Amino acid sequence: MHSRAFKAISFAAILSVLTGAAATATGQEEPLAVPSGQPVEFVEMLWDRPGGGLVYRFRFLAPQISAGMGFEQSAADMEYLCREFALPRVANTGPQPRQIIISLADRPVEFGVTDADAVQYFEAYRVENGGCIWEMF
Template identity: 55%
Template sequence: MIRLAVLILAPLPALAAPIATPSGLEVSWVETLQDAQGPDGLTARFRFLAPGIKGGEAAGLDLQAVSADMQWLCDSFALPRLSSTGPRPQQIVISLADSEIPFGETDPEVTQFFEAYRPGAETCEWEMF
């Protein structure tokens, strides 16, 4: 008997196609991770590659604009991608890194920003992280 395994993959956003944020910073979606380690239960972590943040404030980066971009990514990218079936995450974390780094690891050479949000009906509500 021959068994055939079929793997059906949902289309993923094109990593090669950058997303232009309102400030003009270009980011690329890397991955979405879900875990139950958040303070209120299920957390959805949306990780983005953002080479333009290299050096952070030392490079003259406008942190207010980056913060607004992260809010925009939560509202327009993350929130619509939350599951409409099954448990709904109680928290969304948006992270930007100037180069790819494995989740949970640190590297002093990599600039990273993180923001946490509570998913609302139509927008994300910023939470102090």
């Protein structure tokens, strides 16, 4: 994808404006609590306006997905992250999205760059009646 098609908000700006999450003494973000119990850290939010409307992408680091944490467990985490992390944050950002995409990666991967060694999971959700409705890609 072309970098012009997406806008990224810096990690620091997201943390200070949107998350309100506690940071450790070293300044690192504490892992988010998700149903599976795996450690998950927020990385960034991206957005674009493809022909179908506004899409927000929330990207998370989840190192355990490459060490036995299966897709089914991670799918429940992604739904939870959409509902409990993403929706409250987009409620205050302006125009409401048509879709929210949640992604988990076992290591940092630059958006739009292929990394054959990385394990990545993605799910898309339609925003409807204040909730996240799963959509097949």
